[in-house]
Amino acid sequence: MTGTTPLREAALAAIADRLTTALPDVVVERARRAPVDVDAETLPRLVLRGEDWQADDTEEPGRTHYRIGFSVTGFASATTDLAAEQALSLLHARVVETLAGWTPSTAGLGDVAEQSAEFSLYDSEDSARPAGEFLARFSMLAIGPSGGPWAS
DSSP, rough: OOEEEEEEHHHHHHHHHHHOOOHHEEEEEESSSOOHHHHHSSSSSEEEEEEEEEEEEEEETTTTEEEEEEEEEEEEEOHHHHHHHHHHHHHHHHHHHHHHHHOOSSSTTEEEEEEEEEEEEETTTTOSSEEEEEEEEEEEEEEEEETOOOOO
């Protein structure tokens, strides 16, 4: 191996650290596979997952530009349906404010861009309390030497 940490891992670790630091009142998890039990677990909660990876070696000679996709799923609850929807909107806005346009200090990692988001309030048979979730998609630019998807 020529590098120390894969760019993808460096990106996801930096994103998780950024979310944890900027949103200290929110539980942040990475790569969780189990469904979140909104009736039993602490909310608000964010789950970060790495997604797509696209490489482009035509942008700059000797360098590969990677587009790293990731998603943040946010979970919130409240005492009423309206308050739950408002809590979701607020949590989403805080995530976007924290990540969109941010550039990590790790060498090779570039700006984060917001892609899209989906919102869903749970039906009463799915949750005992008013709650819901959003799925926000982002991408991050990472640049490494050709054939070297490593952070230094």
